[in-house]
Amino acid sequence: MKSKLEYIWLDGFQPTQSLRSKTRVESDFGGTLEECPMWSFDGSSTEQADGSDSDCLLKPVAIYPDPDRKNGYLVMTEVLNADGSPHASNGRATIEDDDNDFWFGFEQEYFLWDVDTQLPPGFPENGFPRPQGPYYCSVGAMNAYGRDMIEEHLDLCLEAGINVEGINAEVAAGQWEFQVFAKGAKQAGDETWIARYILERCGEKYGYAINWHPKPLGDTDWNGSGMHANFSNSVMRESGKEETFTAICEAFGRNIERHISVYGADNSQRLTGKHETQSIDMFSYGVSDRGASIRIPITTATDGWVGRLEDRRTASNADPYKVAAAIIKTTKEGLAG
Numbered sequence: 001m002k003s004k005l006e007y008i009w010l011d012g013f014q015p016t017q018s019l020r021s022k023t024r025v026e027s028d029f030g031g032t033l034e035e036c037p038m039w040s041f042d043g044s045s046t047e048q049a050d051g052s053d054s055d056c057l058l059k060p061v062a063i064y065p066d067p068d069r070k071n072g073y074l075v076m077t078e079v080l081n082a083d084g085s086p087h088a089s090n091g092r093a094t095i096e097d098d099d100n101d102f103w104f105g106f107e108q109e110y111f112l113w114d115v116d117t118q119l120p121p122g123f124p125e126n127g128f129p130r131p132q133g134p135y136y137c138s139v140g141a142m143n144a145y146g147r148d149m150i151e152e153h154l155d156l157c158l159e160a161g162i163n164v165e166g167i168n169a170e171v172a173a174g175q176w177e178f179q180v181f182a183k184g185a186k187q188a189g190d191e192t193w194i195a196r197y198i199l200e201r202c203g204e205k206y207g208y209a210i211n212w213h214p215k216p217l218g219d220t221d222w223n224g225s226g227m228h229a230n231f232s233n234s235v236m237r238e239s240g241k242e243e244t245f246t247a248i249c250e251a252f253g254r255n256i257e258r259h260i261s262v263y264g265a266d267n268s269q270r271l272t273g274k275h276e277t278q279s280i281d282m283f284s285y286g287v288s289d290r291g292a293s294i295r296i297p298i299t300t301a302t303d304g305w306v307g308r309l310e311d312r313r314t315a316s317n318a319d320p321y322k323v324a325a326a327i328i329k330t331t332k333e334g335l336a337g
Helices: 147-160 185-206 234-238 242-253 256-260 298-302 320-336
Strands: 002-010 019-027 039-042 055-066 072-080 103-114 164-169 175-183 208-211 227-232 285-287 294-296 309-311
Touching: 002 055, 002 185, 019 039, 019 185, 055 147, 055 185, 072 185, 103 185, 103 320, 147 164, 147 175, 147 185, 175 185, 185 208, 185 320, 227 320, 234 242, 242 256, 242 285, 242 294, 242 309, 242 320, 256 320, 285 298, 294 298
Parallel strands: 002 072, 285 294
Antiparallel strands: 002 019, 039 055, 055 072, 103 175, 103 208, 103 227, 164 175, 227 309, 294 309
16 A cells, blocks of 8 residues: 655745645555655755755654545654754754653644735735724634634644644634644644644645734734743642742743744734733743733642743744743753752
């Protein structure tokens, strides 16, 4: 039997990388990562190599069944240089310390984008729909746009084994969110990128592109899109001390540039201090404060200071691998004192 393996990688375009993929046909494939061979591609076509030395390698790192393709698999890969070293565009390789002790939950916001009108569904061609208010967690044809595609995306992710824990319509018309949870930084990044890939491919059927820009509607009162990063480790889940969380938050405050540098392109357009955001050059934290850089969930405090933190600065177009790597580094520094 022939199987279709879709090798997926991130290109080298900056400041925002895009997903790329190509199909490899294998005979008598058993569905395991160990059976996925290394492969290569033309890096000169993806801003990852010069034309005179264009081969880049694809190293398989995670595999999922492809529910939208007969005998298909989705293979997440890392990009390597021809000598086997991590390519400069390889965000997964920036995770130096990865184990199941760190848990991540990424809240991925995005806009559906009509390829004909170049606007979100629900937006008339020469203006705006009703102001924000009725769209968040909405129901009904006057409020919720693109639900058929959103439901299909959720079903496909669940069938693929992606740990999507929920979806909802967001504050702006045509804006949605899904949430991915995983134990371990690399798995969290793998599953978030595969969920993004499935969303992009699903949109092809409906005539929708996915707009990952953190402020696609410009300097308006319409909401931007984030990828709020929820995280914890065993110390946080077992601490019972407010001082533990204070020390971590203070460490984040000392390392603003470390995080902002990997929290997404054009994030300054979103982090303005308005629309439940802190300004990009400032830092704050507080219990249940959605206008802070880091929100301490009310349950973390009321459960006796055990639980998680939520970094609300992360933009929708950020690389979850790089985000997780920075969070692990700063959290450990904070705990080390």
